[in-house]
Amino acid sequence: MNHDHGMAAPPLSMNGTSGMHYGKKMMMMMHMTFFWGNDAEILFSGWPGRRLGGGMYALALTFIFFLAFLVEWISHSRLIKPGGAHNVWAGVVQSLLHAVRVGLAYLVMLAVMSFNGGVFLMAIAGHMLGFLLFGSRVFKRNMDILSSEKTSDLPPMSC
Template identity: 45%
Template sequence: MPMGPGTMSPAGGDYSNMSMGGMGDMPTMHTSFFWGKDVILLFSGWPNHSLPMYILACLFVFFMAAAAEALSLAQSVKLGPSPVKGAAVQASFYAVKMAVAYMVMLAVMSFNLGIFIAAVLGHSLGHFIVKRNSVTLYERFNADGSG
């Protein structure tokens, strides 16, 4: 049954793997998690149904997620004697962090489980590195007797 005005759902009500009808060779738009290398990630034609490129895409998402977490450490660093200059530097770091975080979010919206797992692991590793570094800095600060 074709969808049109007044139609509430496709035949059978299954939205899990809707295809954008009437658009030629348009790939399937997934609305539920799926496994496989056949995914479009961030750019049209990438990773192009190739296993090595899919693995590269997973690594790319992993490192972007880790970088998003690592950039959160820059928020606590005070730079320079000028408050305006310090605020501008922190705003710049924040803009880069948000851009990277949104790219990871858009990648996860592909609903590919491999990409999702890469993003979660990347965020976890980045968080671990940030927390380890902040604890180490705190311990050094208190070990000096100045805290």
């Protein structure tokens, strides 16, 4: 007895490096090794795509750099004034900052999982520059380095 109700599966064919064709639909294959080039999907389906040549790819790399830089800024910033009388409010703001930092860090991680070499390098560069400006000793006074006082609102990230 035939249970497919007269429906046949669409023909399957492989297309080299691009993906699989199911009839007229195209399914993208995910890279499992690092690759170079601007033909990548980063974070969203079809983004940056092939629009504007490499311009959208450059915009995507800039976006990833900015996300990684922002993670470092949030990790090493002091946005909550010490000694405030509203511990509950400070705790809520601290929790929100933590959630934003973790969310941005996950976005960077997901972008790196595109296995595009340029994305990987821009994520590292964003974290490096952010740490250089906000977390390293380069721009701190000697008093700040020697003091045992807390230097940011959030605890260090743990992976």
